[in-house]
Amino acid sequence: MSALLITEHNNKEIRPFTLNAITAASQIDADLHVLLIGNNCGNIAKSLSKMPLVKKVLHVEATYYENYLAENFAPLIVKVSENYSHIVSSANTFGKNLMPRVAALLDTSQVSDIIKVISPDTFLRPIYAGNAFATVKSTDVKKCITIRPTSFEPCETSSGSAPIEKVKAAEEFSLSKFIKREEVKSDRPELGTARVVISGGRGMQNGENFKLINAVADKLNAAIGASRAAVDAGYISNEHQVGQTGKVVVPDLYIAVGISGAIQHLAGMKESKIIVAINKDGEAPIFSVADYGLEADLFEALPQFLEELNKLNTIQK
C-alpha cells in the first residue's frame, strides 16, 4: 500500500507547506502519491509531477473544489483512500480543518501534528503546547496523519516526472458555502517560512511603538511576529501571533522584544535556531530559551540595534 498526500494550494500556486508535507509523507512510505483537488489547477498538477519524491499525481477538478471546503473534500478523499495505507496533510489550518473529517468517515483515530516519523505506524508528536513529547503508535488499518510543517524540510521541486492521473469528482455538499477570503497582503516574508522573525510583546506598550520593530524588520528582511498578549491588547492583528494559539515558527533567527515568554508563546518559537531576547526584566522566562539575552529597555535597545545593523557592511537576506 502507498501513502496519499493531500495538496494544499490556491489553484494558482502550491502553498509552501505542501513541500514539507511531501517530505514527511515520503518518510512514511516512499511510494507516495499526491491528491490534487481543485478548480482549473492543471499547472499545479504539472508542478507536482516534477517533484522527485512524488510517484503519482491524482488530479480532480470541479467548480465546487475551488475553495477547499472540508465538507466537499472529505468524501472524495475517502473514496480515493481505498488503495492507501496513510492519508497525510500538513497540520496548518488547511489540514487541521480537513483531516479529522476524513478520519471520522474512515473510522480512524487521527494522529495530529507529528514532528518525526519513527516507523510507518509510530510517530513523535508534541503535547501540552510542546512541554512534552509523546511517542504514539497507531493501531488503525488506515492511518490519518497531519504533520508539523516546520519539523520537515521542503522537498525538491524539479527533475521528477510522475504520471498525472485524472480522478472523478465526488458529489457536492450543499449545506456549506464559501463566501470570501480576505488575505493579508504584505511585502515582508511570510511569518511561517521567514528566515528571520522579530516579535513584540506587551512590553511594546501600544501599536504605534511597533514601528521600532518594523524598522529592524526592514533592515533584516524579517517577518513580524507578536505574543498573544500583544494581540489581545490590540497592538497588532492576529495573523502575526506566534505561539500555541498562533503560528509555530522555526526561523534561523528569532528576536523576542518585550515578551516575557509565557508557555504558550514559547511553544511557538522555541525550536528556532538562534533566539534573542530583549527584555528589561532579567527574570523573564524568555531568557531561559534565549541564546543571547539582553537585559535592557527596549525603547533604547531597538534604536541602538538598528544603528549597529546600519554599521554593518553586509547583512544576510
Next chain:
Amino acid sequence: MKILVAVKRVIDYNVQVRVKEDGTGVVTDNVKMSSNPPDDNAIEEAVKIKESGKATEIIAITVGVEKSQETLRKALAVGADRGILVKTEGIVEPLAVAKILQKIVDKEKPDLVFMGKQAIDDDCNQTGQMLSALLNWPQATFASKIEIKDKKLEVIREVDEGLETIEVNIPAVITCDLRLNEPRYASLPNIMKAKKKPLEIINASDLGVNTTPRVQQIKVEEPPKRKTGIKVANVAELVNKLKNEAKVI
C-alpha cells in the same frame, strides 16, 4: 433554538506541565485543573446568543472522569441551563468523544453544537470536525465571528491566509477560536445558583460507544532542552555575536 456546548477539563494553562518520571504521561496529581480555554469562548458565545433571544436552551456536556463535573458547574455558572457528564476512565480519543457526542446529539437534537477549536492537553484539534462528519453536518472551525441569519450562520474563520467567511446551514458544528469573544467571569450568586441546576450523569458504556484507544501512547518524555545561552552586556555585543558567532545576520 437549542445549543449544545462541549467542554473539557484540562490542566490549567498557567501550570508548567511536568512529565512523569516513568514516562507514562504528565503529572496530574495535585495539579490545578480548569476548563479548556477556547471552550470558555464556546460557552460565552452560546450565552450571548441566548441573551439575544435567539436560543432557548444551552446544554453543557463533558466527557471525562467524575471530577469533570467542576467544569460543567462552571459552564452552568456563566449561563448554561443544564449539564451532562458522560463518565469515562483513562484516555478517551477525539474519535470516541465525537461518537459519544453524536449519541447525545441524536437524543437532545440541538440546532448548534459549539466547542473550543482545540484542547490544550493533547492538542489534537479533531473532535468538532469528527462530530460534524459523523452527523453529516456543516462545520465551521476556528470561528472568530458568528452571525445568525435565519436558518443559516455566517462565520468568519481564522485561517493561515487571513480571514475566511463561510455560510453554513443549521444544524452545524462550530469550533471556537480564542478571539471569538471575551468570556465572562461567573458571579458568586450565579455560582451558587449553578449548584442547583440539573446535571445528568451517564456512563459511556451505556451509550454503546467503544472508547478503547486506537492510538497507543508508548512513552511521554521531556522535550530536548536548549543549551543554556548567555547574557550580553549591550547592543553592540549582541550584534557582534549574531554576526560573528551565530552567523545569522
